[in-house]
Amino acid sequence: MTTELLIALLIGVVVLAGAGIGLLVSRKSRGLPPPDELDAITERTIEHPEEPEPGPVDDGLLEDDFVEIVEAPTEPETPAAPTIERPEAPQGRLMRLRARLVRSQSSLGRGLLSLLGGGDLTEDDWEELEDTLLAADVGVEPTRELVENLRNRLRVEGVSDPARAREILREELIGVVGPSLDRSLKATGDDGKPGVVLVVGVNGTGKTTTVGRLARVLVAEDKTVLLGAADTFRAAAADQLQTWGERVGVSTVRGPEGGDPASVGFDTVKQGIADGSDVVLVDTAGRLHTKAGLMDELGKVKRVIEKQAPVTEVLLVIDATTGQNGLTQARVFSEVVDVTGIVLTKLDGTAKGGIVIAVQRALGAPVKFVGLGEGADDLAPFDAEEFVDALLA
Numbered sequence: 417m418t419t420e421l422l423i424a425l426l427i428g429v430v431v432l433a434g435a436g437i438g439l440l441v442s443r444k445s446r447g448l449p450p451p452d453e454l455d456a457i458t459e460r461t462i463e464h465p466e467e468p469e470p471g472p473v474d475d476g477l478l479e480d481d482f483v484e485i486v487e488a489p490t491e492p493e494t495p496a497a498p499t500i501e502r503p504e505a506p507q508g509r510l511m512r513l514r515a516r517l518v519r520s521q522s523s524l525g526r527g528l529l530s531l532l533g534g535g536d537l538t539e540d541d542w543e544e545l546e547d548t549l550l551a552a553d554v555g556v557e558p559t560r561e562l563v564e565n566l567r568n569r570l571r572v573e574g575v576s577d578p579a580r581a582r583e584i585l586r587e588e589l590i591g592v593v594g595p596s597l598d599r600s601l602k603a604t605g606d607d608g609k610p611g612v613v614l615v616v617g618v619n620g621t622g623k624t625t626t627v628g629r630l631a632r633v634l635v636a637e638d639k640t641v642l643l644g645a646a647d648t649f650r651a652a653a654a655d656q657l658q659t660w661g662e663r664v665g666v667s668t669v670r671g672p673e674g675g676d677p678a679s680v681g682f683d684t685v686k687q688g689i690a691d692g693s694d695v696v697l698v699d700t701a702g703r704l705h706t707k708a709g710l711m712d713e714l715g716k717v718k719r720v721i722e723k724q725a726p727v728t729e730v731l732l733v734i735d736a737t738t739g740q741n742g743l744t745q746a747r748v749f750s751e752v753v754d755v756t757g758i759v760l761t762k763l764d765g766t767a768k769g770g771i772v773i774a775v776q777r778a779l780g781a782p783v784k785f786v787g788l789g790e791g792a793d794d795l796a797p798f799d800a801e802e803f804v805d806a807l808l809a
């Protein structure tokens with residue numbers, strides 16, 4: 417029995433020792449450290465402070481700073497086909513825009529009428545009348561002429577009736593504005609070639625806007641038009657012009673930014689001839705600091721264009737709000753190119769409507785269009801009678 421017990425004990429010891437060795441071997445084969453080392457590692461791990469929970473990231477933005485993030489569409493949207501606008505016919509536009517003219521010029525009209533409506537005029541009254549005209553930018557020479565004519569007629573006719581005095585004032589104002597000047601746009605070419613309209617003027621006067629609006633006037637008259645962006649100084653000017661054209665289905669010829677304006681003018685007219693366009697409108701840059709530079713550039717643009725077709729009209733754009741100052745700048749242009757017509761923009765923004773008279777006198781060319789607002793069709797063919805009637809309304 418004892419021998420059996422001893423044998424059983426021995427077997428037990430052998431089995432236990434084998435199991436221990438097996439455990440060690442299996443740890444080693446798995447790359448695990450022995451238990452005592454493992455305990456030390458575990459202790460060290462426990463001593464380590466816990467990693468902080470990831471919290472909100474401080475990006476320096478307050479809650480109010482959050483902007484809406486719009487997801488980019490997965491499918492590219494097909495751009496809607498541009499709708500071609502039908503511009504308003506130019507006839508009667510001055511009548512439609514009359515209210516703006518009446519509003520901006522009311523002080524001039526009221527001033528003149530109140531002076532004339534008071535019966536016999538004293539020397540002081542005449543002087544005040546003269547001052548009113550000068551303050552409205554009519555200009556020295558036309559003012560003197562106007563006052564002289566008025567004095568004569570009122571005296572000769574012995575006028576004491578305010579209604580008659582008003583009538584005479586109206587007639588004299590119309591006379592000084594020039595009722596018989598040819599104000600039609602020369603936009604018809606010869607020999608089947610397009611009419612070529614060159615638009616010049618100081619930058620910011622509204623040149624590009626005017627070219628865009630003129631395109632609309634011509635499209636409304638069922639003419640085919642091509643635009644030339646010869647203002648290569650500013651890329652945005654060409655973009656602006658192109659947008660104006662696209663609105664009424666008119667193409668624009670452009671050149672590289674800073675490129676030669678004359679070559680853009682040349683290419684536009686060449687394209688216009690090839691397309692059989694009725695009219696080519698060429699926008700030019702006005703950002704020229706020296707008269708010599710201006711001479712060179714504008715003179716060259718005109719000369720080079722005329723290798724293709726004659727320029728039928730040179731329109732000078734003048735900002736009415738710049739008054740006599742604008743007139744001085746404009747004079748330089750008229751010395752460089754032969755100006756055949758004037759576009760007076762922003763007449764809605766000044767009480768000095770007399771600039772119409774001064775500008776024609778100073779430059780020897782008729783006002784053909786006036787700008788009376790920022791709308792696409794706010795460029796009106798000018799008419800002396802309608803203008804004076806709005807002045808005296």
Ligand SMILES: Nc1nc2c(ncn2[C@@H]2O[C@H](COP(=O)(O)OP(=O)(O)OP(=O)(O)O)[C@@H](O)[C@H]2O)c(=O)[nH]1
Nearest residue numbers: 619620621622623624625653761762787788789790
């Ligand atoms: N109120 C009013 N604003 C006008 C009129 N004509 C043009 N403008 C505005 O005048 C600003 C200047 O017009 P542009 O056509 O860019 O002038 P630009 O002469 O071509 O200028 P550059 O391209 O810099 O040479 C624009 O904001 C037009 O909307 C007008 O008759 N009335």
